[in-house]
Amino acid sequence: MLAINAAKSVNGLLGVISAACFIVVGFSAKNYLSIGEQLAYVVTLDIPVLLSANWNVNMVSKIRKFTGKTWIVAIVATLVVYAISGYLIGALTDDPRPWVDAISFAICLTAGVICFLRYNNQYFWWIASGLAQMVLWFISFRQGSATLAMFINSSVYLMNDVLAFTVSPWYNKHERARLMAEEQAASDVASADASDNQAFGLNH
Numbered sequence: 001m002l003a004i005n006a007a008k009s010v011n012g013l014l015g016v017i018s019a020a021c022f023i024v025v026g027f028s029a030k031n032y033l034s035i036g037e038q039l040a041y042v043v044t045l046d047i048p049v050l051l052s053a054n055w056n057v058n059m060v061s062k063i064r065k066f067t068g069k070t071w072i073v074a075i076v077a078t079l080v081v082y083a084i085s086g087y088l089i090g091a092l093t094d095d096p097r098p099w100v101d102a103i104s105f106a107i108c109l110t111a112g113v114i115c116f117l118r119y120n121n122q123y124f125w126w127i128a129s130g131l132a133q134m135v136l137w138f139i140s141f142r143q144g145s146a147t148l149a150m151f152i153n154s155s156v157y158l159m160n161d162v163l164a165f166t167v168s169p170w171y172n173k174h175e176r177a178r179l180m181a182e183e184q185a186a187s188d189v190a191s192a193d194a195s196d197n198q199a200f201g202l203n204h
Contacts, residue, residue: 019038019041029145029150030094032095033089044109044112074121077110
């Protein structure tokens with residue numbers, strides 16, 4: 001999550017490792033949608049980062065904000081995923097907390113898609129996700145399905161998401177401007193090098 005906050009591509013590799021660990025824990029606790037949650041992260045956040053050579057190219061300059069329409073689409077999508085996933089996981093598995101599991105899954109899935117599309121509004125969903133996961137894992141702990149470790153882990157993620165509103169280039173205008181200047185300087189250097197190489201080739 002720190003890598004996402006900083007808009008860094010290393011998030012891809014670390015995310016896959018993290019997802020593998022959480023999938024094992026989620027299966028053990030019978031929070032089956034938490035497994036889907038991690039798979040959604042891998043598909044929407046980690047694999048694109050690992051496969052796209054352009055993910056970290058001028059990343060900060062690609063950050064954008066919701067319009068009124070995209071707010072409505074995102075909220076409706078979250079509610080639809082919640083209703084469908086909650087019903088299906090309750091009907092098809094022995095998940096003891098289907099609707100709590102489902103709200104966490106719905107919020108996380110939507111947040112992953114919003115992040116993939118480079119909207120900074122993702123952090124409203126990440127904060128809601130952190131709260132939902134804390135509730136899920138606390139209930140799991142009270143019912144004897146998990147330890148408090150996952151609750152504490154979720155609280156760390158929540159603190160990181162709150163931090164994004166102050167220091168992350170996704171929201172901090174000064175930090176975004178600084179990184180955009182760095183990106184532009186790097187782009188100018190790359191263009192100059194390309195022009196020099198082209199001129200060298202023409203002269204030989």
